[in-house]
Amino acid sequence: MSDSSGLWGGRFSGATNDAVAALSRSVHFDWRLAKYDIAGTRAHILALKAAGYLNEAEQVKIDKALVELDKRVASGMFVAKPTDEDVHSALERGLIEMVGPELGGKVRAGRSRNDQIATLIRIYLIDQATAIRGEVLSLIDVLTTLAEEHLSEPMPGRTHFQHAQPVLLSHHLLAHVWPLVRDLERLAEWKNRASFSPYGAGALAGTSLALDPNIVSEALGLTAPMANSIDATSSRDVVAEFAFIGALIAINLSRFAEEIIIWASAEFNYVKLADAFSTGSSIMPQKKNPDVAELTRGKAGRIIGDLTGLLATLKALPLAYNRDLQEDKEPVFDIADSLLLTLPAFTGMVATMEFNTQRMEELSSAGFSLATDVAEWLVKQRIPFREAHEITGKLVAFAESRGIDLNEVSDMEFASISNYLTPEVREVLTVSGSIKSRSGTGGTAVPRVLDQISALRKLVPNTSR
Numbered sequence: 457m458s459d460s461s462g463l464w465g466g467r468f469s470g471a472t473n474d475a476v477a478a479l480s481r482s483v484h485f486d487w488r489l490a491k492y493d494i495a496g497t498r499a500h501i502l503a504l505k506a507a508g509y510l511n512e513a514e515q516v517k518i519d520k521a522l523v524e525l526d527k528r529v530a531s532g533m534f535v536a537k538p539t540d541e542d543v544h545s546a547l548e549r550g551l552i553e554m555v556g557p558e559l560g561g562k563v564r565a566g567r568s569r570n571d572q573i574a575t576l577i578r579i580y581l582i583d584q585a586t587a588i589r590g591e592v593l594s595l596i597d598v599l600t601t602l603a604e605e606h607l608s609e610p611m612p613g614r615t616h617f618q619h620a621q622p623v624l625l626s627h628h629l630l631a632h633v634w635p636l637v638r639d640l641e642r643l644a645e646w647k648n649r650a651s652f653s654p655y656g657a658g659a660l661a662g663t664s665l666a667l668d669p670n671i672v673s674e675a676l677g678l679t680a681p682m683a684n685s686i687d688a689t690s691s692r693d694v695v696a697e698f699a700f701i702g703a704l705i706a707i708n709l710s711r712f713a714e715e716i717i718i719w720a721s722a723e724f725n726y727v728k729l730a731d732a733f734s735t736g737s738s739i740m741p742q743k744k745n746p747d748v749a750e751l752t753r754g755k756a757g758r759i760i761g762d763l764t765g766l767l768a769t770l771k772a773l774p775l776a777y778n779r780d781l782q783e784d785k786e787p788v789f790d791i792a793d794s795l796l797l798t799l800p801a802f803t804g805m806v807a808t809m810e811f812n813t814q815r816m817e818e819l820s821s822a823g824f825s826l827a828t829d830v831a832e833w834l835v836k837q838r839i840p841f842r843e844a845h846e847i848t849g850k851l852v853a854f855a856e857s858r859g860i861d862l863n864e865v866s867d868m869e870f871a872s873i874s875n876y877l878t879p880e881v882r883e884v885l886t887v888s889g890s891i892k893s894r895s896g897t898g899g900t901a902v903p904r905v906l907d908q909i910s911a912l913r914k915l916v917p918n919t920s921r
Contacts, residue, residue, distance in 0.1 A: 477541070480541060480779075481540075481541055481542070482541070482542045482543075482782050482785075483536040483540045483541065483542050483543055483545075483546055484536075485785060485786055485789065486542055486543045486573075486785055487535075487536050487543050487546070488580075488789065489543050489573075489576045489577070489580055489785075490526075490529045490543055490546075490547060491526055491529065491530070492576040492579050492580050493543050493544060493547050493572065493576055494522050494525060494526045494529070494547060495579070495676060496572060496575055496576060496579075496655065496672070496676065497522055497547070497551075497563060498519055498522050498523075498675070499655070499671070499672040499675035499676050500563065500566070500567055500655065500672055501515050501518050501519060501522075501563060502515070502671050502672070502675055503566070503656075503667040503668055503669070503671040503672050504562070504563070504565060504566065504667065506667075506668055506671055507566075507665060507666050507667050507668070509562065509565055509566075509665065510562060514559060514562070517555060517559065518551070518555060518559065518560070518563065521551055521554040521555045522551065524554065525547065525550050525551060525554065528550070529547075529550075534550050537549075542569070544569050544572055544573070548560070548563070548564070551563065565665060566656075566658070566663045566665040566667045567655065567656075567658060567663075568657075568658045568659040568689070570657070570658070570659050570660065570689040570776075570777040571654045571655050571656065571657040571658055571659075571685075571688060571689055572655070573781075574654035574657070574688060574689055574691075574692075575653055575654045575655045575672075575676070575678075577692075577695055577784065577785060577788075578650050578651070578652075578653075578654075578678075578694060579676060579677075579678070581650060581694070581695065581698050581788060581792070582647060582650055582651065584698075584788075584792040584796075585643050585646065585647060585650075585698065587792075587796055588643070588702070588705070588792065588795050588796060588799070589640060589643055591795070591796065591799035591800060591803070592636050592639060592640055592705065592799065593640070593916060593917070594799075594800075594803050595636060595799060595802065595803040595806065596633050596636050596637065596640075596912070596916050597916075598803055598806055598807045599629050599630070599632060599633045599636075599806065600630070600633060600909060600912050600913070600916075602626075602629050602806070602807075603625075603626035603627075603629045603630050603633075603905065603908075603909060604626070604909060606624075606625045606626050606629070606811060606813065607624070607626045607902060607905060607906075608624060608626070608902050609624065609625045609626070609811075609813040609816065609817065610622050610623070610624060610625070610816065610817050610820040610887050610888070610891060611623060611624070611625045611628060611726070611813075611816035611817070611819075611820055612816070612819050612820050612822060612823070612825060613628070613825070613900070618823060619819075619822050619823025619824070619825045620823075620825060621825050621826075621828055621829075621890065621894075622820040622821060622825055622826070622887045622890050622891055622900075623891065623894075623900040624891060624900050624901075624902065624905055625811065625813065625816060626905045626909075627900040627904075627905050627908075630905065630908050630909070630912075632708070632711075632712045633908075633912060635704075635708045636705070636708055637912070637915065637916060639701060639704060639705045639708065640916070642701045642704070643701055646694065646697050646698060646701060648679075649694055649697070650694040650697075650698070651678050651679045652673070652678060652679050652680055652681070652682045653669060653672060653673035653676060653678040653679075653680070653681050653682065654681075654682050654688035654689060655669055655672040655673065655676075655681065656668075656669025656672060656681050656685070656688075657669075657682065657685035657686075657688035657689050658685065658689075659689065659776075659777065660685060660686050660689050660690070660775075660776035660777060661685055661686070662685040669681035686775050686776045689776050689777045690773070690775050690776040690777050690778075690781075692766075692770055692781060692784045695766070695784050695788055696763075696766055696767060696770060698788055698791075699762060699763040699766050699767075699787060699788050699791055700763055702759055702762075702763070702788070702791040702792065702795055703756075703759050703760050703762070703763045703791070705795060706752075706755060706756040706759040706760070706791075706794070706795065706798075707756055707760070709752050709756065709798065709799075709802055710752060710753045710755075710756035712806075713748075713749035713750070713752040713753045713756075713802070714749075714753060716729075716746060716749045716805070716806075716809070717746050717749045717750060717753070720746045720749075724815075725812055725815050726811065726812055726815060726816055727809045727810060727811055727812065728809070728810040728812065729744065729746055729748075729805060729808070729809060730805070730808035730809070730810075731744075732804070732808065733748050733801070733804055733805040733808055734746060734747065734748070735747040746805075748801050748802060748804075748805040749802075749805065751798070751801075752798050752801075752802050755794045755795075755797075755798050758790070758794060759790075759791050759794055759795070762787035762788070762790050762791050763787065763791070765783075765787055766783075766784060766787040766788070769781075769783045769784065770784075817887070820887045821861065821887050824852045824855065824856070824861070824862055825890075826862055826863075826884065826885050826886075826887070826890055827848050827849075827851070827852050827862065828848075829884040829885070829889070829890045829893065830844075830848045830851060830862065830877075830881060830884060830885070831844045831845050831847075831848040832844075832884075832893075833881055833883070833884045834847060834848070834876055834877075834881075837876060839876055847873065847874045847876060847877065850873050850874070851865065851870075851873050851874075851877065854869065854873055862885055863882065863885040863886070867879045
């Protein structure tokens with residue numbers, strides 16, 4: 457049997473069963489919140505002093521001890537013991553060892569582990585979001601620069617993974633940038649919601665000690681105290697939202713990773729990956745594997761699992777705090793760790809890829825990808841699109857049956873398919889002409905790609921050069 461926790465146990469007559477203590481223990485994963493817990497305690501003693509529960513000398517002595525404790529935690533001089541239930545109890549033990557039980561015992565007044573942890577997870581995730589944002593900005597910068605370097609080079613555009621219409625490689629690369637920009641916007645909006653402090657909510661109903669929670673929120677750099685004490689301790693929507701945004705970032709990376717895996721194959725031969733961002737085989741000497749892209753794809757599945765597990769934990773919890781909420785931390789810890797591990801490697805892989813633009817250009821007209829240009833050319837001749845679509849379909853079927861491209865159909869054969877198919881239709885049967893004609897807003901023409909690059913340079917700070 458284990459001793460009861462230092463933060464509770466007065467009403468209990470016996471020790472906690474070892475199995476229960478092991479199940480309850482979280483210090484092995486929530487220890488990473490130690491510096492945030494200390495920051496919260498330093499803010500809390502300011503409120504205790506303002507309310508008269510600590511005099512100035514006591515507050516200064518505790519604060520100095522907390523500063524020293526923070527240094528010892530950072531250096532590894534102070535660590536949690538196997539008997540510590542969680543990060544809160546471990547750090548309270550450390551503080552009491554430094555200032556004594558009488559003074560150290562005053563610190564817990566007016567707060568609960570419930571409002572502590574609800575605050576700590578927010579400020580921890582805000583820091584993680586800042587780090588993730590920096591990595592995403594680096595990837596955006598790399599992709600935008602690659603778009604500039606490959607501004608006018610064509611490649612096959614696909615729908616249903618079949619040849620559809622030719623596009624610019626730069627346009628395709630930027631199509632991977634804009635979802636990441638929206639991810640950054642989501643992180644910024646999330647931070648606005650996450651930056652409210654649960655401190656002062658106590659276990660669930662607030663405190664009768666007349667502590668000012670504004671002192672704590674201001675000291676922690678948060679916007680304000682939360683409006684409802686029950687909501688403050690029991691809600692984890694900001695944690696779930698962080699997990700969702702993290703999962704969406706992972707999915708956006710994974711979609712590009714899937715393309716890179718395909719592009720690097722011998723059949724496609726669109727890109728060559730740098731040796732530094734590839735691996736080999738233990739049995740096949742010739743292999744050069746796109747492991748960074750594959751691991752990125754794999755991490756996305758893991759992160760989606762983290763999100764799903766968290767949502768399942770939250771879905772049926774009654775108000776207010778429930779111990780189930782101990783399970784909110786490991787999923788988001790894993791999401792943040794996984795993204796911060798994946799993003800630098802993924803960005804490095806993308807930055808060092810060599811594009812086989814000749815191969816891309818050769819294939820950009822394959823699969824009758826200029827057929828839509830023919831249909832739209834007919835529309836410009838005032839042919840109803842329904843009829844233009846039918847005529848173009850017959851043209852494709854004719855060319856396919858003879859194993860030739862659309863531009864290889866003779867003028868006489870054009871006329872045999874439809875009188876509307878005059879020799880002038882050849883004006884649109886070039887990849888460069890097709891791309892140049894897509895000059896509407898959001899199109900793949902060079903001027904529109906330049907518009908995107910200009911917008912990104914203004915919108916995203918790291919893409920300003």
